Amino acid sequence: MAPQQHKVAIIGSGPAGHTAAVYLARANMEPILFEGMMANGFAPGGQLTTTTDVENFPGFPEGVLGGELMDKMRAQSEKCGTKIETETITKLDLSSRPFKIWREGSESNEEPTDIAQAVVFATGASARRMDLPGEDKYWQNGISACAVCDGAVPIFRNKPLVVVGGGDSAAEEAIYLTKYGSHVHVLVRRDVLRASKVMANRLLKHPKVTVHFNTVATEAKGDGNLLTAVATRDTKTGEAGEIPASGLFYAIGHVPATELVKGQVDLDEEGYVKTVPGSSQTSVLGFYAAGDVQDKRYRQAITSAGSGCMAALDAERYLTELEEEGTAAQ
């Protein structure tokens, strides 16, 4: 079967993908959006489908459930004219334009299933987990990978909290959590913090923070509903310990979903798509990246949505230029 032709394809269905879709559809670019079938471990809608209340997305003074917010974004994409396909993209060829796209199950075929003049890549990222005993049970019931998202939740207020990690993100998250928790314990595997000197000093001097060096978490313990303690082990002596805690925050990094484009687009040392600062342009003309897949710093729904808008406007300008040259696919 001949590949389906599109002006622009969006890969990913989080806030970045849907915002790009709304803008591109309203600009008559007839976008197709591949929302994935549990791609990268997430249901269509992305990371927010794994959480309950979202209280920091503007426009919802009472807060909104993550799943509900994503349903609304999807409905808006469709209403504006986006074609949404519940398919995962498993192969991309960016070596020539139009770009070639293969849906899951077709990757061994020479012929792609779809071709597009421009692609908005919004496949997101996922937080690294530790696979501790008790982790699945207390995930989102005490365990989180986002202090900024979850720190203000009532279960953490004036309660002892634990942060795992020794880098800048861990230091930032721990200091942020001192606003809410009674005390913040930071578990650092080695005998030194990886964080920058400034952040490390700020952390070590903070009256509400205790840094436990040479210490790893070994189990998330709870009462069946909520987390109540974190079991630990001293990496030098092997001694076991336990820290009573209502919150356990992982700050051990994220993994961007960039497997599809490795070797085709410039990625940074951690695998995030590199974009020209202040735009969504990647090292490949016509290929734009938005959301967490290109952002290791902010990682918020609203920043993802904002960068989705940027990608749409960048793609639209590119497609308009192509059309003016008379080469765009009809």
Ligand code: FAD
């Ligand atoms: P994602 O949300 O990561 O979505 C990407 C989507 O693309 C996924 O559905 C994935 O399946 C799909 N996909 C991936 N690869 C493919 C492929 N090959 N083909 C097709 N589809 C594909 N932020 C806030 O601002 N406020 C909060 O309160 C908040 N709470 C959070 C709670 C949790 C538990 C988590 C995990 C995150 C939270 N965040 C919050 C962060 C926020 O969810 C992310 O910053 C945001 O969702 C990133 O959006 P995105 O569009 O880049 O991608």
